[in-house]
Amino acid sequence: MAVDTQRAEALSSRIPTDFVLGFATSSWQIEGSSHTRGRSIWDDFSETPGKVLDGATADPACDHLNHISEDLDLIRDLGANAYRFSLSWPRVIPEGTGSVSASGLDAYDRIVDGVLERGLTPYATLYHWDLPSALQDRGGWLNPDSHKWFADYVHLVAEHFGDRVDTFATLNEPWVSAFLGYAAGIHAPGEKNAAASLEVFYRLMVASGHGIQALKAAGIKNPGLVLNLTTIIAEDDDVSEQAQLIDGLQNRIFLDLLAGRGLPEDVVERTSSITDWSFVNDAGLAVAAEPLTWLGINYYTPTRVASSGTDAGKIVGQGDSVYPGVSGVNFVPRNPRTAMGWEIHAPSLTSTLLATAERLPGVPLYVTENGGAFEDVVSAGGIHDGDRVDYYDSHLHAALDAKDQGVDLRGYFAWSLFDNLEWAEGWTKRFGVVRVDADSQKRTPKDSALFLREVYRSVS
Ligand code: IFM
Secondary structure, three states, X not given: OOXXXXXXXXXXXXXXXXXXXXXXXXXXXXXXXXXXXXXXXHHHHHOOOOOOOOOOOOOOOOOHHHOHHHHHHHHHHOOOOEEEEEOOHHHHOOOOOOOOOHHHHXXXXXXXXXXXXXXXXXXXXXXXXXXXXXXXXXOHHHOOOHHHHHHHHHHHHHHHHOOOOOEEEEEEOHHHHHHHHHOOOOOOOOOXXXXXXXXXXXXXXXXXXXXXXXXXXXXXXXXXXXXOOOOEEEOOHHHHHHHHHHHHHHHHHHHHHHOOOOOOHHHHHHOOOOOOOOOOOHHHHHHHOOOOOEEEEEOOOOEEEEOOOOOOOXXXXXXXXXXXXXXXXXXXXXXXEOOOOOEOOOHHHHXXXXXXXXXXXXXXXXXXXXXXXXXXXEEOOEEOOHHHHHHHHHHHHHHHHHHHOOOOEEEXXXXXXXXXXXXXXXXXXXXXXXXXXXXXXXXXXXXXXXXXXXXXXXHO
């Protein structure tokens, strides 16, 4: 299908020429080649029967490590000026601490150098959920020393790549690691222990603060963090208190810590029967508030709740079990929805950006992930993913609306470059603007890729 150039022009004409425009991926979801690195908790989890919907495991994923040149050419040809990727900790340090893998560093040298050779700016994430299994065996993020392991790893990476990479994020979506991994148990390591999830949240934020300090000590110009924040919509007054707690656990616990306000009192009170928070101390709070030079926001959908409601079916990652202390709430996404069951509601991206800028003033923001999973129809003439084109169009406009209203928004990354391993959903949910055939590894740009190419190219 031909790109609607008028629609693309209506969008690109709103985007400043210095705006960062890119695509995002993560290591475990695309790399494959798991035999050339240490094991991660996602290898253990995905190899446990029943944990991943279609039984998919780390190989071959998108076999990215054997397609680096082709894939980076694709990103450049799609008009991006930046590429957001993550490093796999067990590829760099197979046991998490101790010996460093020369071949692991070499893999990321090839990616970083290839990105730079193509005139793209690298945005590197240090931790996108693939904790070395050897560290999980030592208690994982619940271990009070976990921040030291992380800071050592960050230091090593910063020293090695700091001559070429200016922008690093410490963590991707610590909310997911803590609450999907330890409360709901639908992500690795698959624990269902609400008290542990709150402790993991805190220890991750302390580790991030130590990571930011390590990046600064190595002279990295732009140390940052990526959170998945959203707007909570309460449909009726009877659910407003629960909605406030959901907002506390989804948004405010992160932003208040970063802003140096400590933990929100209402969240501490309303989770007091679950944990006494005795693992929190002033030193940890101070480190967690280490100033960032930027914050990334991954936004997909609002969280709409009501005191009653009809069964909305499966909504990936939403439900009482992911929010310690919340119960009896109905999650009621409205149509249209994506294949994840997530409501499509672009104004909630605008409100999320505005609320974040208010809660954490003075920190430049990026949309570091945004996109949708849809049932793509593959035909000889191409992959006509009109739903995804609509999604990107409306959400880019929504992000620019926030910018027009004063938010210091610096860039936008589409999630994702490729169809890839969507964690516990395996290959059953496809987020890519480029289709990847899991058997042949053939890459085919969808209509959404061609639309974004038109937009991106007219800006940069
Ligand atoms: O695929 C994930 C990504 O790894 C982190 N953010 C959300 C995406 C879609 O679920």
